[in-house]
Amino acid sequence: MSNFKVNRRGLLKSGAVIGAGVAMPTIFTASSAAAYTNEPTGGTVTLGFNVPQTGAYADEGADELRAYQLAVQHLNGEGDGGMMNTFSSSELQGNGILGKQVVFVTGDTQTKSDAARASAQSMIQKDGAVMITGGSSSGVAIAVQGLCQEAGVIFMAGLTHSNDTTGKDKKANGFRHFFNGYMSAAALAPVLEARYGSDRNAYHLTADYTWGWTQQESIAAATEAVGWNTVANVLTPLTATDFSSYIAPVLNSGADVLVLNHYGGNMINSLTSAVQFGLRDKMVNGKQFEIVVPLYSRLMARGAGENVKGILGSTNWHWSLQDEGSKAFVQSFGQAYGFPPSQAAHTVYCQTLLYADACQRAGTFNPCGIAEALEGFDFDGLGNGPTHYRGSDHQCFKDVLVVQGKENPTSEFDLLEVVEVTPRAQVEYAVDHPMFAGGALGSCNDGS
Amino acid sequence: MDAIFLQILNGLDKGSAYALIALGLTLIFGTLGVVNFAHGALFMIGAFVAVTLSKVLAISKVVLDPERLDFLGNPAKIKTPYVIEWFGSFGEWMIDYTIPLSLLLTIPIMIIIGVVMERGLIRHFYKRPHADQILVTFGLAIVLQELIKIFFGSEAVPMQTPDTFTGALDIGIWFGFNPGSVIYPYWRLVYFFFAAVVIGGVFSFLRFTTFGMVVRAGMADRETVGLLGINIDKKFTIMFGVAAAVAGTAGAMYTGVNQPVFHMGMDFLVLSFVVVVVGGMGSLPGAVAAGFLLGVLESFASMPGVKNAFEAIGLPSIDQIIIYLVAVIILLVRPRGLMGKVGVMEE
Numbered sequence: 001m002s003n004f005k006v007n008r009r010g011l012l013k014s015g016a017v018i019g020a021g022v023a024m025p026t027i028f029t030a031s032s033a034a035a036y037t038n039e040p041t042g043g044t045v046t047l048g049f050n051v052p053q054t055g056a057y058a059d060e061g062a063d064e065l066r067a068y069q070l071a072v073q074h075l076n077g078e079g080d081g082g083m084m085n086t087f088s089s090s091e092l093q094g095n096g097i098l099g100k101q102v103v104f105v106t107g108d109t110q111t112k113s114d115a116a117r118a119s120a121q122s123m124i125q126k127d128g129a130v131m132i133t134g135g136s137s138s139g140v141a142i143a144v145q146g147l148c149q150e151a152g153v154i155f156m157a158g159l160t161h162s163n164d165t166t167g168k169d170k171k172a173n174g175f176r177h178f179f180n181g182y183m184s185a186a187a188l189a190p191v192l193e194a195r196y197g198s199d200r201n202a203y204h205l206t207a208d209y210t211w212g213w214t215q216q217e218s219i220a221a222a223t224e225a226v227g228w229n230t231v232a233n234v235l236t237p238l239t240a241t242d243f244s245s246y247i248a249p250v251l252n253s254g255a256d257v258l259v260l261n262h263y264g265g266n267m268i269n270s271l272t273s274a275v276q277f278g279l280r281d282k283m284v285n286g287k288q289f290e291i292v293v294p295l296y297s298r299l300m301a302r303g304a305g306e307n308v309k310g311i312l313g314s315t316n317w318h319w320s321l322q323d324e325g326s327k328a329f330v331q332s333f334g335q336a337y338g339f340p341p342s343q344a345a346h347t348v349y350c351q352t353l354l355y356a357d358a359c360q361r362a363g364t365f366n367p368c369g370i371a372e373a374l375e376g377f378d379f380d381g382l383g384n385g386p387t388h389y390r391g392s393d394h395q396c397f398k399d400v401l402v403v404q405g406k407e408n409p410t411s412e413f414d415l416l417e418v419v420e421v422t423p424r425a426q427v428e429y430a431v432d433h434p435m436f437a438g439g440a441l442g443s444c445n446d447g448s
Numbered sequence: 449m450d451a452i453f454l455q456i457l458n459g460l461d462k463g464s465a466y467a468l469i470a471l472g473l474t475l476i477f478g479t480l481g482v483v484n485f486a487h488g489a490l491f492m493i494g495a496f497v498a499v500t501l502s503k504v505l506a507i508s509k510v511v512l513d514p515e516r517l518d519f520l521g522n523p524a525k526i527k528t529p530y531v532i533e534w535f536g537s538f539g540e541w542m543i544d545y546t547i548p549l550s551l552l553l554t555i556p557i558m559i560i561i562g563v564v565m566e567r568g569l570i571r572h573f574y575k576r577p578h579a580d581q582i583l584v585t586f587g588l589a590i591v592l593q594e595l596i597k598i599f600f601g602s603e604a605v606p607m608q609t610p611d612t613f614t615g616a617l618d619i620g621i622w623f624g625f626n627p628g629s630v631i632y633p634y635w636r637l638v639y640f641f642f643a644a645v646v647i648g649g650v651f652s653f654l655r656f657t658t659f660g661m662v663v664r665a666g667m668a669d670r671e672t673v674g675l676l677g678i679n680i681d682k683k684f685t686i687m688f689g690v691a692a693a694v695a696g697t698a699g700a701m702y703t704g705v706n707q708p709v710f711h712m713g714m715d716f717l718v719l720s721f722v723v724v725v726v727g728g729m730g731s732l733p734g735a736v737a738a739g740f741l742l743g744v745l746e747s748f749a750s751m752p753g754v755k756n757a758f759e760a761i762g763l764p765s766i767d768q769i770i771i772y773l774v775a776v777i778i779l780l781v782r783p784r785g786l787m788g789k790v791g792v793m794e795e
Contacts, residue, residue: 058597239715244636245767251630252450269706278633281615299603411518411519
C-alpha cells in the first residue's frame with residue numbers, strides 16, 4: 001500500500017523544482033544534450049552578425065551587413081559566388097556549410113561594449129548562433145571576444161585595429177583578419193621617411209582608448225626608428241567634437257608633422273580643424289608641414305571631404321586593387337548594391353568565408369575543431385595576396401596598403417589611391433613582441 | 449603668450465556656439481518656463497538645412513562618357529550641376545556660398561518648426577513638472593536625430609566654406625606677435641562675428657522694440673501683462689520661433705567649422721544646458737557671458753601644459769570636465785547662476 005500523500009507544502013516544493021527546470025535557459029542545459037554550444041541539429045546553421053546598426057558607426061555597420069548578406073548568398077549557392085571563385089581553398093561548394101543552409105541573425109552593437117555583449121549573448125542564447133562576427137571598434141571587439149570565449153562559440157572579429165585584440169586581450173576562440181596598429185606603423189614609416197625625410201618632429205593627437213593608445217605607441221616607435229622625434233602626445237577624449245583647442249598648440253610646438261591617431265568622427269573633425277588652421281600650408285624648420293592619418297577608411301575619407309587630399313595613411317584593403325579576388329568581390333558587391341565595398345565590408349566577407357571553409361575542412365561546427373583548422377592556415381585569393389592565420393595569436397598576416405588622399409578624384413568613391421603595397425614580411429612581428437605582451441591565448445572553449 | 453592668445457581666440461569661438469544655443473534655451477525658459485531639451489536638435493536641423501541646400505544645388509545633369517569607365521567597367525557618369533548649366537558662373541558662386549546662402553532658408557524654416565513644435569507639443573506641458581518637460585523634449589530630440597540619420601546617414605557630411613574664407617589669417621601680426629605664430633581660420637573668425645551680430649540682434653530686438661518690451665514684461669510678470677489685455681501666449685510662441693531660428697542659423701553656419709553629423713545637436717545640448725545653469729536660468733546676458741567664459745576655460749584646459757600639470761600630480765586631465773566642475777561650484781556657491789534672478793533655482 002502506497003503512502004503517497006499530496007499536501008500543500010509538497011506541491012509547492014515540486015512545483016518550484018519543475019518550474020526552475022523549465023525556466024532554465026537552454027544554454028545551461030544544452031551541454032548535456034549537445035556536444036558543444038549551439039550544435040546545429042536541423043538543416044540550417046545560424047551565424048550571428050553583430051554590427052553597429054545605430055550610433056556613430058552605423059554606416060560602416062550597414063556596409064558590413066551588406067557584405068555578410070552577400071557572403072551568405074554565396075555560401076548558399078546564390079549570386080555569382082564572389083570571392084568563393086578565387087579563394088585558394090576549394091572546400092566551399094555553394095551548398096551551405098557542411099551541407100546545412102546558412103541563415104543569420106543580426107545584433108546592434110551601437111558601438112558600445114555593453115550593448116554589443118548583450119546583443120551577442122542574445123544571439124547565442126536565444127537564436128542559437130554558432131558563430132559571432134562583426135563590429136567596428138576595438139573596444140567592442142575585445143568585449144565580445146571575451147564573451148564568445150566564455151560562451152564557447154567562435155568570434156570572427158570585424159573592423160578592429162588595436163594591437164590588444166590579438167595582443168594582451170587575445171582569446172583562443174577569437175580570430176582577426178583585419179590588420180593592426182603595429183602593421184600600419186611598420187608599413188607607413190618607410191614611406192614617411194622616403195617622402196618627408198628622417199629629420200622630422202612629430203606631434204601626436206591620440207584618441208584616449210585602447211585603439212588610440214596602441215596605434216600611437218606603434219607609429220611613434222616606427223617613426224622614431226627611422227629618425228623622427230616625437231615632440232608630444234596629447235590624448236583627446238573620444239567624445240571630443242571640436243579639436244581646435246588641441247590643434248592650436250601644434251602651431252608653435254616646433255613640430256613639422258601632425259599624426260592624427262583618430263578614427264571615424266574624431267578623425268574627420270581633427271583633420272578638418274588641422275586643415276582650417278592652415279597646417280598644410282605651413283613651413284616649419286624649413287620644411288613643409290605634413291599631416292599623417294595612420295588608419296584610413298573610405299567612408300571616413302568621404303566625411304572629411306577635400307581635407308584628405310595628399311594625406312598619407314594605411315588601409316587593410318581597397319576596392320581599386322586589381323587582383324582577381326578583389327575584382328570578383330567588387331564586381332559582386334557593386335552589382336548588388338551599386339557602389340564599391342569598404343574595407344570593413346571586405347574584412348567581414350573574408351571572415352565569413354574563412355569560418356565556413358574552416359568548418360568544411362574540420363568537418364564540424366565544434367569551435368575547437370574550427371580553431372584548429374584556422375590556426376596556421378595559409379590561403380590566397382581573398383584580396384590581400386598570400387595570407388597566413390597565425391596559430392599563436394590568431395592574427396592574419398598579409399600585405400598592407402599605404403594610401404594617400406587622391407588629389408583629383410574621378411568619382412565620389414575614388415578618394416584614396418594606393419601608393420605602396422607593403423609586403424607581409426615587413427609587417428610581421430614576434431608573438432611575444434612587447435606591444436603585444438601580456439595575456440594568454442588560453443585554450444579553446446566549446447561550451448561543453 | 450602667443451599660445452594663450454590662441455586659446456582665448458579658440459575659447460571665444462567655442463563660446464560662440466555655446467552662447468548661441470544657450471541664448472535660445474534660456475529665452476524659452478525665461479518666456480515659457482519650459483526646459484527644452486530638444487534645443488540641440490534645432491541646432492542640428494539648422495545644419496542639415498544647409499546640407500539639404502548643398503544637395504539640392506548639387507542635383508546634376510548626368511551624361512555617360514564611354515571613354516571613361518566606372519568601378520564596374522560601365523561608362524562613367526559625368527555630372528554637371530543644373531545651377532551651373534543654367535546660370536554659369538553665378539551657379540558656381542551659389543554652390544561656393546552654399547553655407548551663407550542657406551541662412552535665407554534656415555530662418556523661415558526654423559521659425560515654422562519652432563512655432564509648430566511649441567503649438568503642437570510643448571504647450572501641452574506648460575503646467576507639467578520640469579521632469580515631464582525634459583522627458584518629452586529629450587524624446588523629441590532623439591526622434592528628430594534619428595529622422596536626420598535615416599535621410600542623411602550616420603557619417604559626417606562634407607561641407608565646404610566659400611573659397612574666400614578657406615584657409616587661415618595670420619592674426620597675430622595685428623597684435624605684435626611673430627608672423628605665423630598666431631594663425632586663425634577665417635571661417636572661425638566669421639563664425640565669431642556672426643554670433644556677435646546674432647546676439648546683438650536678439651538683445652536689440654528685446655530692448656528696443658515694442659514687441660521686445662512686451663516679451664520682457666511678460667518674462668517679469670506674465671499674469672499682469674495678460675491682465676492688460678495682451679495676448680502674451682502668442683508673443684511667447686513667436687519667441688519660441690525666434691529661439692529656434694537662432695539655434696538653426698547657429699547650426700547652419702557651424703557646418704563650415706565642423707562637418708555636420710546627425711548627433712551634433714546632442715553633443716552641444718548638455719554643454720549648452722550647463723552654460724544656461726551657470727549663467728542663470730532665464731538670464732540672457734548670463735547665458736552669453738557663461739557661454740564665452742566656459743568656452744575659454746575649456747580651451748585652456750585642453751592645453752598640453754595644463755593637461756601635463758594635472759597628470760604630473762596624478763590627476764586625470766580636466767579638459768572634458770572643466771565645464772561641469774565649474775557648474776558644480778556655481779551651483780554650490782551661487783545656485784541662481786552668475787546673473788540669475790534672486791529666487792530662481794534657489795528654493
